[in-house]
Amino acid sequence: MTDKLTIAGKQYNSRLLVGTGKYKDMDETQQAIETSGAEIITIAVRRTNMGQDANAANILDILPPDKYTILPNTAGCYDVKTAVRTLKLARELLDGHNLCKLEVLGDEKTLFPDVMQTLKAAEELVKDGFDIMVYTNDDPIMAREFEQMGCVAVMPLAAPIGSGLGIRNKLNIMTIVENANVPVLVDAGVGTASDAAQAMELGCDGVLMNTAIAAAQKPVMMASAMKKAIQAGREAYLAGRMPAKRFASASSPVDGLFFS
Amino acid sequence: MNIQLNGQPKEVADNITITALLESMELYGRRIAVEVNEELVTRSQFGSHQLKENDVIEIVQAIGGG
Numbered sequence: 003m004t005d006k007l008t009i010a011g012k013q014y015n016s017r018l019l020v021g022t023g024k025y026k027d028m029d030e031t032q033q034a035i036e037t038s039g040a041e042i043i044t045i046a047v048r049r050t051n052m053g054q055d056a057n058a059a060n061i062l063d064i065l066p067p068d069k070y071t072i073l074p075n076t077a078g079c080y081d082v083k084t085a086v087r088t089l090k091l092a093r094e095l096l097d098g099h100n101l102c103k104l105e106v107l108g109d110e111k112t113l114f115p116d117v118m119q120t121l122k123a124a125e126e127l128v129k130d131g132f133d134i135m136v137y138t139n140d141d142p143i144m145a146r147e148f149e150q151m152g153c154v155a156v157m158p159l160a161a162p163i164g165s166g167l168g169i170r171n172k173l174n175i176m177t178i179v180e181n182a183n184v185p186v187l188v189d190a191g192v193g194t195a196s197d198a199a200q201a202m203e204l205g206c207d208g209v210l211m212n213t214a215i216a217a218a219q220k221p222v223m224m225a226s227a228m229k230k231a232i233q234a235g236r237e238a239y240l241a242g243r244m245p246a247k248r249f250a251s252a253s254s255p256v257d258g259l260f261f262s
Numbered sequence: 263m264n265i266q267l268n269g270q271p272k273e274v275a276d277n278i279t280i281t282a283l284l285e286s287m288e289l290y291g292r293r294i295a296v297e298v299n300e301e302l303v304t305r306s307q308f309g310s311h312q313l314k315e316n317d318v319i320e321i322v323q324a325i326g327g328g
Contacts, residue, residue, distance in 0.1 A: 021328025031326055046327025049268045049320065050294055062293055062324050077327050083300075090302045091322050094295040163328075212328025 005240065007208055009185055010101055010133040010154040012071070014041045017202065018232045019073070019187065021212025022061055025221065032064045034215055038225040042071045044103055044210070046078070047092050072096055073135065075103040080116070082106065082123040089127060102127075103157070103189075103210075105137035113163040113190075117144050121151070128152040137189050140174040142181055149184050156184060157210060160201065161191025164213040168197040172204060179205040195224075195231035202235025203243070263315040280308040283319070294323050 006013040020040040025031040035043055045061055062072070074092030079085040089102050106123050108116030115138050124134050128151060135155040136148045145156045158178055161167035168191065169175060179186050185207035192198050192211045201209045209232060218224035263276050267283075274283060280303060284290035296303045297320040303311050313319065 022326035023328040025326060044328055045324040047295075047322050048325045048327075050289065050323045060293065060323065061326050072324070074324070075327055087297065087300060087302075091295040091297060091320075092324075094302055094304060095293060095322070095324055216328075 005236065007185065009042075009135070014071070015039075016041045016229075016232075017208035017236055018198070018228055019044070019208055019210040020215060020225070021075075021210070022065065023212055024216035028059050028061070028064050030221060031061070034221045034225040035065060035070075037222050037229070038215065039229045040070075042073050044073045044075050044212070045092075046075055047088050047095065067096060067099070071101065072099065073101060073103050076105050076123075078107075079105070080107050080119075082119050082126065085119075085123045086126055086130075089132060090130075093132070100131055101133045101135070101154070103135045103137060104153075115139055115159070117141070121147060124148060124151055124153055135187070140171045140178065142174060142177045145178045145186070146181060149182060154184060155187055155207075156182060157187045157189035159190040160188045160197065161193075163190040164217075165191055166193030166214060166217075167191055168193050169200055169204070172200070175201070175204050175206065195227040198228050198231040199235035199238070202232055203238050205239055208232070263313075265313055265316065266318040268319070268321055274313065277312040277314075280311045280313065283313065284308065284321075287321075289321065292323075294321050296321055 007017050016039045018038055018040050019042040020035055020038050021044045022031055043065055076085040076088045079088055085106050104124055106116050106119040108114050117138060124136055127134055134153045135157055136153045137157050138144050140158040148156050160169040187208040187210050188201040188206050189210040192214045198209050215221050215224045215228060265272055265274055280296055299318050
């Protein structure tokens, strides 16, 4: 099937994007990500720990940029300035790679995006040549704004980051998808495979998740489940589901019954 | 002279270059990025950029995150 996901002019086979945080160790990280089949993986930018073993494995050693598309994020940023600084550092770290995930958070309890700050940061970063995949609310009007501003993908939340609550507002996600001319990916809030499948059935172009895999009892097995859920949901969307009806409709013909 | 390095005070040689600082920390050539006083310094400038008293340096790397 030639059903590729295109983001910023580059094609991907997998519609599952995964984060690399919260795993037990590097080995589990690598196995889960490999199993997920994801081609785009997120990373965070943090201070180098001066006391650490200089030979300790770095995330980019086990998940190399020549194999994966690395999507640096701005997790932990609550204002325009820190988000812009973070992504400039990330671009330098990744040898000029422009694709990134912008999130500017508004509140520590909900980790909901501060959309006003996100808009300002997006505007500045787009002008500076970044390809922005933007984390935002499930708000169709904001999604339209980000698209018009030049963001390469819009990523509404399903539910708060790390909550595993699943898609809280299916109708808004549907509206965002219907209006969009750039890829729409559900980012954050997915809890299990059916949530991921549901996002794809709603017509999303992909799903970005981290905790749903990393915090599962068996992360590597959940990575496999998510890969299948994304594929199943996508195929169901493309196949076009039957209309739901209130009452029954027999599957076997009524004609030709040999009793009356 | 004194600088702030990743949030900690550090004493370094006067006018030390970023290359020399990174070498002294066994970080030179590794996949890191450097900011001086909240401005990015690109790798090509490491050899020529001399630090000044009270400069605030951040050395960052990629880590796992979602």
